[in-house]
Amino acid sequence: QSALTQPASVSGSPGQSITISCTGTSSDVGSYNLVSWYQQHPGKAPKLIIYEVSKWPSGVSNRFSGSKSGNTASLTISGLQAEDEADYYCCSYAGNSTWVFGGGTKLTVL
């Protein structure tokens, strides 16, 4: 399986909104509403922030939102805050009990 495609980096100013895309294929993102997103601060383990394309785990801010169209999923972060600066990874179920992650996107809060 090839990794899902994410932009290497995005940036935004505090208070702004940014969107990170995650492009897969008809075998993964396009076939299942089983896309999740993870936030990873440097030196830390990833943290689940969105699951099943657009659902929030308990305790996660609703400034994070997810969507999907065709083979591309998206994560939007609104009202950017300094603590949002991190790496973000998408992940999709790819069928046959396998999963695939994206290449990761580094978010810089200017």
Place this chain on the structure above:
Amino acid sequence: QVQLVQSGAEVKKPGASVKVSCKASGYTFSNYAMHWVRQAPGQRLEWMGWINAGNGNTKYSQKFQGRVTITSDTSASTTYMELTSLRSEDTAVYYCARGPIVMYNWFDPWGQGTLVTVSS
């Protein structure tokens, strides 16, 4: 609270094997799956495989098929990931992460990670 605690860092020589453990607490171990994900320095997350802790069924990424074995000890609420024939490219942080047995829709929480360094 749900917690996954992994074993400590390892240094191995090329060709050797490593076995990393992941002890779960705060939930019914056999009702969930455990996945293993690795991250080479400065690189992306890479899914390696998973085990259904309820029945012991496993599935591995094609990339690691034949080199990785994931097992679980229900009595100890612990999952193990063994990687054989290590090479320098296997230097990475290895994470365990809990997942549902059905729905396949999330990994949460994650262990703290175990650094495996492969060097001669």
